[in-house]
Amino acid sequence: MKLELSRVVQGGYRLGVLREIGRASTSSLEVPGCLLYTRCGTVPHLTQDTLHTLSPLPSVTQLTLSTVAEHQEVLEEYKDGFKKFAGLHDTVLYCSLHDPLTPRPAGHVTNKTVSVWGSGGRIELTVGRFMALQKALRPDLYQSMADGETWQGDATSRKRLRKSVDRTLAHLDECLLIHQQTAELQGAEVLGVVEGGDSLEERLRSARETAKRPVGGFCLDGFQTGSMDGPLRTQLISAVAVELPEDKPRLLQGVGRPDEVVACVEAGVDLFESFFPFQVTERGCALTFDLDLSLDPERAGITPSTPVLELELGEELDETWQPERGRDAELEDGAETMTPFEMDLKDTKYRGDFRPLVEGCGCYCCTNHQRAYLHHLLVTNELLAGVLLMLHNTAQYTAFFRALRAALANDQLELFKTRVLRIKRVV
Amino acid sequence: MAAPIDSASDVVASKTSMPSLKSLSAVSPLTLRIIAECPVTKARACDLKLPHSLVNTPVFMPVGTQGTLKGITSDQLEDLGCKICLGNTYHLGMRPGPALIEKANGLHGFMNWKRNLLTDSGGFQMVSLVELSEVTEEGVKFKSPYDGNEILLTPEKSIEIQTASVRLDDVVSSTVTGPRVEEAMHRSIRWLDRCIGANQNPEKQNLFAIIQGGLSADLRKTCLDEMTKRDVPGFAIGGLSGGEEKDDFWRMVTLSTEHLPRHKPRYLMGVGYAVDLVVCVALGCDMFDCVFPTRTARFGSALVPWGSLQVKQKQYAKDFQPIDPDCKCPTCKRHSRAYLHALFKNDTAAMHHITIHNISYQLTLMLSARQSIIDGRFPDFVKNFMRKMFPSSDQYPSWAVDALASVNITLDQH
Numbered sequence: 110m111k112l113e114l115s116r117v118v119q120g121g122y123r124l125g126v127l128r129e130i131g132r133a134s135t136s137s138l139e140v141p142g143c144l145l146y147t148r149c150g151t152v153p154h155l156t157q158d159t160l161h162t163l164s165p166l167p168s169v170t171q172l173t174l175s176t177v178a179e180h181q182e183v184l185e186e187y188k189d190g191f192k193k194f195a196g197l198h199d200t201v202l203y204c205s206l207h208d209p210l211t212p213r214p215a216g217h218v219t220n221k222t223v224s225v226w227g228s229g230g231r232i233e234l235t236v237g238r239f240m241a242l243q244k245a246l247r248p249d250l251y252q253s254m255a256d257g258e259t260w261q262g263d264a265t266s267r268k269r270l271r272k273s274v275d276r277t278l279a280h281l282d283e284c285l286l287i288h289q290q291t292a293e294l295q296g297a298e299v300l301g302v303v304e305g306g307d308s309l310e311e312r313l314r315s316a317r318e319t320a321k322r323p324v325g326g327f328c329l330d331g332f333q334t335g336s337m338d339g340p341l342r343t344q345l346i347s348a349v350a351v352e353l354p355e356d357k358p359r360l361l362q363g364v365g366r367p368d369e370v371v372a373c374v375e376a377g378v379d380l381f382e383s384f385f386p387f388q389v390t391e392r393g394c395a396l397t398f399d400l401d402l403s404l405d406p407e408r409a410g411i412t413p414s415t416p417v418l419e420l421e422l423g424e425e426l427d428e429t430w431q432p433e434r435g436r437d438a439e440l441e442d443g444a445e446t447m448t449p450f451e452m453d454l455k456d457t458k459y460r461g462d463f464r465p466l467v468e469g470c471g472c473y474c475c476t477n478h479q480r481a482y483l484h485h486l487l488v489t490n491e492l493l494a495g496v497l498l499m500l501h502n503t504a505q506y507t508a509f510f511r512a513l514r515a516a517l518a519n520d521q522l523e524l525f526k527t528r529v530l531r532i533k534r535v536v
Numbered sequence: 537m538a539a540p541i542d543s544a545s546d547v548v549a550s551k552t553s554m555p556s557l558k559s560l561s562a563v564s565p566l567t568l569r570i571i572a573e574c575p576v577t578k579a580r581a582c583d584l585k586l587p588h589s590l591v592n593t594p595v596f597m598p599v600g601t602q603g604t605l606k607g608i609t610s611d612q613l614e615d616l617g618c619k620i621c622l623g624n625t626y627h628l629g630m631r632p633g634p635a636l637i638e639k640a641n642g643l644h645g646f647m648n649w650k651r652n653l654l655t656d657s658g659g660f661q662m663v664s665l666v667e668l669s670e671v672t673e674e675g676v677k678f679k680s681p682y683d684g685n686e687i688l689l690t691p692e693k694s695i696e697i698q699t700a701s702v703r704l705d706d707v708v709s710s711t712v713t714g715p716r717v718e719e720a721m722h723r724s725i726r727w728l729d730r731c732i733g734a735n736q737n738p739e740k741q742n743l744f745a746i747i748q749g750g751l752s753a754d755l756r757k758t759c760l761d762e763m764t765k766r767d768v769p770g771f772a773i774g775g776l777s778g779g780e781e782k783d784d785f786w787r788m789v790t791l792s793t794e795h796l797p798r799h800k801p802r803y804l805m806g807v808g809y810a811v812d813l814v815v816c817v818a819l820g821c822d823m824f825d826c827v828f829p830t831r832t833a834r835f836g837s838a839l840v841p842w843g844s845l846q847v848k849q850k851q852y853a854k855d856f857q858p859i860d861p862d863c864k865c866p867t868c869k870r871h872s873r874a875y876l877h878a879l880f881k882n883d884t885a886a887m888h889h890i891t892i893h894n895i896s897y898q899l900t901l902m903l904s905a906r907q908s909i910i911d912g913r914f915p916d917f918v919k920n921f922m923r924k925m926f927p928s929s930d931q932y933p934s935w936a937v938d939a940l941a942s943v944n945i946t947l948d949q950h
């Protein structure tokens with residue numbers, strides 16, 4: 110795995126391509142970018158046929174150990190690894206420890222174990238069991254076992270933070286040792302986990318120590334949305350980034366909101382999980398990025414760049430039309446709160462709205478269906494609503510990253526930020 | 537009674553009155569070409585020419601109750617080879633309502649389904665929601681289960697919503713007997729005439745008359761006599777599959793096909809179990825619909841030639857074969873029972889995989905039946921089908937044995 114950076118701003122963002130990822134070494138992933146979020150290897154709501162109506166898709170699929178740990182015996186008997194088990198053919202597989210959207214009750218970490226929560230409840234993992242799972246899964250990349258519980262309490266003590274860093278390093282050493290002795294994992298890369306909660310001192314120690322180990326990249330843990338406020342997060346990430354080698358990727362866990370993503374990219378993060386489109390889907394909303402397409406070289410000039418908002422305010426549709434409500438959604442840290450980048454399709458004003466979710470969006474949903482139909486599917490609780498929204502939201506989210514990269518390449522980050530902010534200001 | 541097939545988006549404002557009834561099927565967009573008839577049974581293979589595409593019969597029509605097929609996109613449905621599916625007047629009349637559907641260029645436009653749609657009359661819902669409905673001469677009064685408002689669905693209104701339509705009918709449960717059944721049948725005939733009158737778009741919309749009559753042979757015969765006098769494009773056999781004895785069921789089916797004109801399609805409403813399909817094809821039915829294959833999929837039940845396979849059962853956790861190794865559907869080509877078993881604990885896509893498989897199973901079953909009719913080996917097809925479905929001949933349901941015997945098929949003993 111090689112990270113080729115075309116642009117690095119000191120103490121700031123990095124633009125480049127992660128090449129030769131995976132055992133086949135043929136895949137690449139542009140950074141800043143996102144992975145493809147799955148549960149048990151399936152993008153929520155989507156079969157492979159519907160998923161592949163989207164293109165391009167992130168070349169790395171994220172599998173969370175918590176959704177597969179309970180199937181350990183099955184996978185061990187299967188022997189051919191998770192990709193083949195799940196019918197995933199052309200993707201790089203990255204395995205993380207936790208599902209970013211599954212609540213993790215505190216108080217279950219010990220010196221020797223961490224716990225994950227699957228459909229059948231808690232599963233306690235020792236390094237031995239963790240590595241046995243990796244052996245059965247055969248991912249291309251995986252996150253090392255880590256004690257990431259530090260963000261849970263209100264005031265985590267310095268002592269607890271130190272312990273989490275120590276444990277995580279100890280787990281990493283053990284994982285690496287077993288990794289090297291496991292034939293099934295040859296060619297796979299381990300990502301070391303940077304812990305340390307909100308302590309700068311522990312963060313730096315964790316980063317420095319982890320960077321000394323033979324890891325392929327870094328997971329930044331404990332920065333989840335809701336765990337600390339934005340300025341502190343970016344300040345800590347910036348400090349950590351300085352300690353990490355430039356030629357290895359940094360994956361930030363638990364952050365998916367577009368505004369937070371941009372802030373963290375500026376702090377030096379390369380990769381994000383993509384659970385955010387799923388969260389938006391689950392609340393019956395559609396992402397409506399106002400991405401100036403002239404910023405996106407792939408689509409420049411094809412679609413008019415009229416802001417979605419203006420269109421909505423400009424046209425009276427029917428008697429049920431109401432002023433836009435979603436736009437004034439509060440910017441909060443709570444992951445479940447609707448963000449200003451979404452429209453709430455359950456709103457009755459969409460009942461007779463025969464426009465696509467987003468003009469110019471090329472996803473299956475927007476090329477085939479209208480807001481009114483989505484509204485109908487949502488109010489009647491039809492399963493197709495989740496399918497269509499997930500397609501659209503995934504398309505929008507990947508387009509958001511594409512536009513962000515294009516903005517970075519063209520020195521237009523400030524313009525890009527203003528654009529994102531403009532949506533918030535119009536309220 | 538009537539069931540419309542297809543696309544009533546443009547409504548021409550001219551009243552069709554009774555004397556012009558004769559011309560209805562002449563201008564109808566539906567034509568039936570009989571490709572082959574089984575020399576032994578009453579089975580037939582036909583090509584049904586409908587406005588949006590040719591439909592090969594016998595055919596199973598998946599049901600999309602709310603203008604959607606249970607998590608399956610219209611492209612996926614097309615890719616499975618589905619040429620016709622069902623909409624539902626009752627549900628769509630309530631939400632989103634006829635005016636909106638009209639604005640969306642009809643149900644086709646609303647759900648973006650480019651092939652044929654058959655909308656049923658709402659009759660079935662009157663069976664299942666009988667507490668909510670009051671039947672008067674004017675129509676059916678529903679209390680919307682969503683907001684409690686009263687809605688009157690008249691034959692004329694039902695035609696408005698319907699794209700390819702089966703008309704509004706007064707159905708009583710097939711297990712109800714007595715004067716209510718007779719009343720329903722006569723009302724159905726009167727409503728058929730109102731539907732025909734209201735159908736201002738016969739060149740685009742096919743109205744099927746629905747044969748009612750419950751389980752009374754006399755009433756059904758009367759209904760058949762009356763309905764077949766009207767030159768409608770097709771006939772639906774209704775009022776069955778409501779929990780009646782199978783012995784009564786098949787006799788009513790065969791009585792109906794006996795008296796229906798040969799050159800018109802016959803649609804047996806609400807029938808979808810594999811054995812019922814095969815037997816009723818032998819009895820001369822062309823079209824079927826049922827929510828069962830998609831509903832059962834959501835509980836993890838996959839349809840297979842030997843019955844069904846409950847993917848969620850523990851025994852499949854380590855079973856690395858596809859649901860049916862001979863199935864060519866996208867689910868079986870990619871996924872194993874073990875993976876689907878695991879996925880059921882995590883995501884709704886597991887249901888979608890089984891739904892796709894089950895629709896594919898139903899469509900393939902009907903295609904195989906059709907091919908065997910064309911090849912002149914339908915009786916062998918039936919015998920093979922039954923042998924695979926039942927591990928031993930003792931398990932053959934007696935009604936199926938009797939029904940098949942009535943069309944000269946004697947099942948093998950094994």
Ligand SMILES: [Zn+2]
Nearest residue numbers: 470472475501
């Ligand atoms: Zn879209």
Ligand SMILES: [Zn+2]
Nearest residue numbers: 863865868893
């Ligand atoms: Zn299949």
